[in-house]
Amino acid sequence: MIDIGTELLPAAQAEVIGLAVLRADRTVQQKVGRLVEWLPALGADCCLCTLLVGMEAEMAALSEGRRDVIALSGVRAELPGLDRPVTAVILWNGDQSHYVVIAMPDFTARQAEIMFESERRARRLMEQQLEAANSEVRFASLARTRLRLARDLHDTLVHSIIALLTQIRLTRHFLATDPARVSDGLAIAEEAAINGLARARDAIARLRMPDDLEPGSDVEEMLSDFARQTGIEVSTRIDDGARAGLQD
Missing domain, CATH: 1.20.58 (Methane Monooxygenase Hydroxylase; Chain G, domain 1)
Known part of the structure; x- marks a missing residue:
């Protein structure tokens, strides 16, 4: 399983990805990188944030092994300076009994x-x-x-x-x-x-x-000029009501 200390932490520190650890009760334990700043503050329930609101059942299914991953593709976090879509993936680390959140720029959406x-x-x-x-x-x-x-x-x-x-x-x-x-x-x-x-x-x-x-006459004259210059046959029909409207 993912080892936050050795595998992904350097990439998160370099702002290539965003990385976060959530406890089994869904509270935020650690956040690394600007791409996961959309998560709540440390100690808060992750489902309080806009992107995860109402997903308590999905998080429970993930920890119980009834689903493998939660993927949020092409979402845009409302953060200053973060002007590109983000794809977030949530995994369950059974060995350490915590969730791992990985966020990366969504280049396809961009x-x-x-x-x-x-x-x-x-x-x-x-x-x-x-x-x-x-x-x-x-x-x-x-x-x-x-x-x-x-x-x-x-x-x-x-x-x-x-x-x-x-x-x-x-x-x-x-x-x-x-x-x-x-x-x-x-x-x-x-x-x-x-x-x-x-x-x-x-x-x-x-x-x-x-x-x-009288615009009606001008329209007919313009079409006649166009026909003479291009050789294309042009027919014009202006209803009496429309002609009266043009003259008004």
């Missing part, structure tokens, strides 16, 4: 924790990348919408200016040939200026307030 943490980090990274990609798509859609509105504004201004120039030239011609028609020409020029100004103001307002745009 590796599982490392793997799970790595997976969580990878998932967070993927979520961040997806969020960044979504932001880029939204920005690209907004930029494309602004560019379209800027082109509309440019076309509106150019059309209005051309119409005004044409009417001004006609009015100048009427001034020399038919002065009675000058008033009509000025009225037409004024109407063209008013209409052009209204259209320009509308385009500028839409350019400044992208939230008032």
